[in-house]
Each structure stands twice: as structure tokens, then as C-alpha cells.
Amino acid sequence: MTQKTYAGVTVDVNEEGYFTNPSQWTKEIAAAIAKEEGLELNDKHYKILEYLRTRFNSGEQLSIRGINKSGIVDVKEFYQLFPGAPLKKSTKIAGIPKPTSCV
Amino acid sequence: MSEKTYPIKKVSIICAKGTIEDVYAALVMGNGAVMEGIECNLFFTFFGLEAIMKKRMDKLHTGVIGNPAMRLPGGARMPSLLGIIPGMEAMVSSMMKKGVDKLDVPPVSEFIELFVAGGGNLYACKLAADMFKVKKEDLSEHVKGIITVGEFYEKAGGEGSHIIFT
Numbered sequence: 001m002t003q004k005t006y007a008g009v010t011v012d013v014n015e016e017g018y019f020t021n022p023s024q025w026t027k028e029i030a031a032a033i034a035k036e037e038g039l040e041l042n043d044k045h046y047k048i049l050e051y052l053r054t055r056f057n058s059g060e061q062l063s064i065r066g067i068n069k070s071g072i073v074d075v076k077e078f079y080q081l082f083p084g085a086p087l088k089k090s091t092k093i094a095g096i097p098k099p100t101s102c103v
Numbered sequence: 104m105s106e107k108t109y110p111i112k113k114v115s116i117i118c119a120k121g122t123i124e125d126v127y128a129a130l131v132m133g134n135g136a137v138m139e140g141i142e143c144n145l146f147f148t149f150f151g152l153e154a155i156m157k158k159r160m161d162k163l164h165t166g167v168i169g170n171p172a173m174r175l176p177g178g179a180r181m182p183s184l185l186g187i188i189p190g191m192e193a194m195v196s197s198m199m200k201k202g203v204d205k206l207d208v209p210p211v212s213e214f215i216e217l218f219v220a221g222g223g224n225l226y227a228c229k230l231a232a233d234m235f236k237v238k239k240e241d242l243s244e245h246v247k248g249i250i251t252v253g254e255f256y257e258k259a260g261g262e263g264s265h266i267i268f269t
Contacts, residue, residue, distance in 0.1 A: 064138060064217055065209050075220035084140035086221075102131055103208050 006032035011095075018091070018098050022056065025095030033093045041093075045081055047072050049094040056096040062087065063101045112263030113142040115255070119268070121153035123165045123199045129154070129269045130214045137221035145218070146255050148228030152235060155227060155243050160211040164196040212243070219245045224258075226250050 001020065004013050007028040012020045017033075019025060030049055034041045041049075051072050055062055064087060068075045082089040087099055114136050118129035129145060136143040153159045167173060168186035173195070175181050185191060200210075209217065219225065227242055227249045239249060250258075259266050 061207065063207050064134070064221070065207055065213070068217060068220075075217050079137075079221050085138060087138055101207070102135060103206075103214075 016092075016098065019095040020097075022053070022096050025053070029095065030093050033095075037089055037093065039082070039089075039093070044073065044077075045093075048078070048081065048090060052091060052094040053096060056091075056094075061101050062091065062099040063103050065103060110263060111136075111141055111265055113144075113259070113261050113265070115144040115146060115259035115264070115266045117146045117148060117266070117268045118151035118154060119147075119149045121150035121163060123163045123196060123203075125269060126151065126154040126163055126211060127203060127208065127214075130211070130218065131208070132267065132269070133223055134214065134218045134221065137218060137223045143218075143223045144226060144255075144258055145223060146226045146228060146250075148231045149235075152227060152231055152237055152242075154211055155215070155225060155246050156237065156241050157243055158241070160215070160243065163211065164192055165199045167192045167195050215243060215245055226255065226258075228252070228255075 002013050002015060003010050004017070005011075007026070009024070009026070009029060011024040011029065014020055027046065030046070031041050034045070039045070048067075051070050052062060055066065060066070064075060064078075067073065067078050067087070073081065078090075079086050082093075091097070091099055114132070116129050116133050116136075118126060120126070129151070133143045133145045147155050153163060167181070168183060171180070173181040173186075204210075208214070215225065225243070225246045227237070227246055229249050229251045231237070232249050239246075242249075
């Protein structure tokens with residue numbers, strides 16, 4: 001088990017940097033992880049992070065299709081907000097495990 | 104000491120067949136690439152063109168004849184002769200579509216939209232389009248162009264780039 005310190009709080013992460021205990025997450029921590037990824041979070045980012053965490057907590061599989069149907073953001077904007085690998089990046093910042101879905 | 108890695112930066116995927124499973128294989132690979140931040144070109148040729156034709160993309164079928172891996176719902180091998188029963192292909196195709204839908208894999212038209220929204224590029228093969236008399240207006244508006252094999256190779260180039268024939 002690896003530990004990392006974000007915004008003065010020590011959290012448990014796996015070797016890829018994903019949280020192993022999502023309850024340790026806070027908004028301040030999210031901002032710190034985002035900074036590490038080169039992102040400055042705005043309201044839209046936070047809305048997406050909340051959506052991802054809600055979905056994760058209710059045991060749902062996260063997918064790019066689900067994001068598109070979320071009503072919060074369309075896929076194009078999602079890619080713009082989390083450039084590169086959006087679902088991987090956003091889940092990392094949201095403090096939840098890396099999605100295992102192929103879509 | 105860290106080992107040098109050679110990440111994939113671009114993939115160009117060729118889809119030459121128009122069955123449900125061939126088209127989904129290409130789309131899953133392509134969409135998976137853009138989701139990983141990998142630049143992706145999807146090139147449809149011959150029967151693969153069906154996947155980017157507006158009126159046909161959501162009506163693809165799975166072939167039931169000449170597929171030794173085809174199984175009956177219980178898991179037994181499907182005898183080839185059953186494939187000639189009228190309606191068998193439609194039934195199997197509908198089961199395939201239900202199967203992908205259950206996994207939250209979108210229909211072809213929606214999948215193409217997700218892929219393009221993620222920055223993926225779609226192309227049609229000129230030779231196949233000429234041969235099947237397929238015109239630009241028959242194709243999805245997301246198709247960037249009907250291109251030659253030479254143009255395909257030009258677009259496929261670059262460091263860390265790969266070509267996949269599905």
C-alpha cells in the first residue's frame with residue numbers, strides 16, 4: 001500500500017495513484033491531484049467528479065456512454081475538461097478506482 | 104534504472120467486414136484508443152462500409168453460416184445446416200445486439216458519435232466506395248472523407264503509430 005499526501009492529508013493509493021479508500025477524498029484533495037495532472041478545477045469539473053463518485057458509490061460501472069447520458073456534460077466537453085485520457089484522469093481526481101469497462 | 108517505454112501514440116484501424124462483431128471490434132478498439140489519449144483513424148473498406156452508411160449502420164447482421172464458433176443458447180455447437188433456416192440470421196443478429204446493449208455498449212450510430220466526440224477520425228475507402236457505388240451523402244456526416252490507400256498511409260504515419268487490420 002502506498003500513501004500520498006494531498007492538501008496536507010495523507011491518503012492510501014495504489015501503485016497507479018488511484019485511491020484505495022474513496023472516503024478519504026475531499027474537494028481540496030481533488031484540487032491537489034488535479035494540479036499534479038496539470039489541471040485547474042472549475043465548477044463543471046466538480047460537478048463531474050460528484051457525478052462519478054455518486055455512480056461509483058451506487059455500484060455502477062462507469063463508461064464514456066454513461067457520461068454522455070449524465071446530463072451534466074457531453075462527451076466532447078468531457079474530453080476537453082480532462083484532456084488525454086478523460087475517464088482515467090477524472091476517476092483518479094475523483095478519488096475512486098480506475099474504471100474496468102472497455103467502453 | 105527505469106526501462107524506456109514506447110507508448111502507442113496513434114493507431115489506424117482498418118475494418119473490411121460488415122458483420123456486427125467485426126464492426127464492434129473496430130469501434131471498441133478505436134474508441135478505446137481515444138479514451139486512452141491515443142490518436143485514432145478508423146478506415147472502412149469493402150463490406151465495412153456498411154458500418155458508416157447512415158441507413159445501414161444500425162441494421163448490421165451476424166453471419167450464421169460458415170462460423171464454426173457459433174453456439175446455440177445452451178452452449179452446444181450450432182449445426183451449419185440450421186443457418187439456412189429463414190429468419191435464423193435475423194434472430195441471431197438480434198440476440199447479438201441485445202447482448203452488446205446489456206453490456207452498455209451503444210448501437211453503432213451512437214458509438215460513432217462517442218468516437219468522433221473524443222477526437223477520432225472516420226474515413227471511407229475510395230476503391231470500395233466506387234465499387235459499391237457508395238456516395239458521400241450515403242455516409243454518416245462524421246466521415247471526414249473518402250480517401251485512397253495512399254492518403255490512408257499518409258494519415259497513418261508518425262512516431263509511435265500503428266496500423267491494425269481487424
